[in-house]
Amino acid sequence: MLDPILSRWLDVQAQALDVGSCDPQEVLPRLAEANVLRIGVPKSQGGLGGDVAGAVEAIADVASHSLAAAFVCWGQRSFIEYLLLSPNERLREQLLPDLLSGKLAGATGLSNAMKFLSGIETLQINAEPTDDGWTFNGRLHWVTNLRKNGFVVAAAVEHNQGGTPFIMAIPDSVAGLQRSRDLELLGLQSSNTAALGLEGVELSRGWLLHEDARKFLPAVRPAFLGLQCGMAIGLARRSLAEVANHLGSSRTVLREELEALRATLDHLVTELKQGLLSGRFTAEPAPLFRLRIALAETAANAVQLELQASGGKAYLTAHGSGFARRWRESAFVPIVTPSLVQLRTELARQAAL
The missing domain is CATH 1.10.540.10 (Acyl-CoA dehydrogenase/oxidase, N-terminal domain)
Known part of the structure; x- marks a missing residue:
């Protein structure tokens, strides 16, 4: 609570x-x-x-x-x-x-890295070695929680001269780091979401999070995706609670669908928690990918059921602002990295092996 x-x-x-x-x-x-x-x-x-x-x-x-x-x-x-x-x-x-x-503020900055891990995208930041660290150049196109009065961002980095990709923490105070204006999103605008450019950024080894991205990323991916699933879970729960509030004598036909969605959501949450606590998802990411997809779909279905339960009121500005916000929020859940398309692509690739 x-x-x-x-x-x-x-x-x-x-x-x-x-x-x-x-x-x-x-x-x-x-x-x-x-x-x-x-x-x-x-x-x-x-x-x-x-x-x-x-x-x-x-x-x-x-x-x-x-x-x-x-x-x-x-x-x-x-x-x-x-x-x-x-x-x-x-x-x-x-x-x-x-x-x-x-x-x-701490910004994950590893969305690009998670796509790199699945072979979907190359790393967008590269490094040249210096006496006590590296010089960095590149760009991160979409990063959340870049608070203007102090942030640090995690990023995966590729060696210009070959070698193992690694993970750095990059503080906002370093010279050569440029934060764009906030991205113009359809919603979630007070989230400090922007792009970052790195031009000649110099950092010592003291800011190294891990020397091997290919080892670190699979280790943190369960938490990265599991915590992300919390967004879909909370949205689905709220919409289902709104459905229950709207059910009256004229909409009892929706009760069976409400109970089915509640049962589905509870089952998915239980599976997610069990997998996270057992450590299973570190070695077997595919079940986690499927859970992320299923939770996003459940959230979308819950919001659609809320619309049916609310009726015309949901389309009136005076009454439907909360629903309209949740509708926009449900449109974001499938596209936050890794998107459902990216996850399905990776699952298809694994199935073909």
Whole structure:
């Protein structure tokens, strides 16, 4: 359960967060004050303890109020997970306290890398070695949680001279890093989503998250995708709750479909948590890909059922703003990287082997 203060704030600001009229700098501090970012983080590292399944539920709880806020939460919590799995203890000690308190924004930046892992895309940042690190050039076209008053982004990097791709943490204060204006999205506008350009960015080995991207990416992919699934789970739960609220004598015909969707969602969530906690998805990513697809489809079906349950009211501005926002949110879930098309392409490739 979310902190009631955060729940009320998200409900009041949900529309503003979607259309961009709420200051995006407010989101992380609100999440941090409610301790959402500490769930699933070991107590020895400043967290509340628990596991990644608890973090998935936390993101789902946020998403049931605002997918824009949940998108930010996913980016922040994913970067925290990268630090927890990184062998760079000094960097973890340096960054983790400010990430957990919401003082520093963490951006995943690994969407391109996850596509690279599946052979869909080449890495977009390259490096030339220097005496104590590297010089970086390239571009990340879509990154969330690039807060204007302080962020650090994770990125996978290709060696210009060959060698193993690696993972870096890149702070916003470094010379040569350029943040674009916020991307003009159809929704989720208060999410600090922008592009990053790197031109002659110099960093030492102290910012290295992992020296081998091909080992690190499969290790973090279950959390990356699992936490992402929290967005679809929360959206589906909220729409199904709205359906239940609208059911009356004239719409009892929808009850059977409501119960079927609830059962499907509960089953998928159970499968997701079991796979995450058992570690199965590290060696066997295909079941996780199928769960991500199924959860996105369930969220879309839930929103469509909400439309039927609401009737004409959903199309009236005065009554349907919440539904209209959830409809836009449901359109985002299938395309956030890795998109459903990319996941289906990878599943087809694996089936052909």
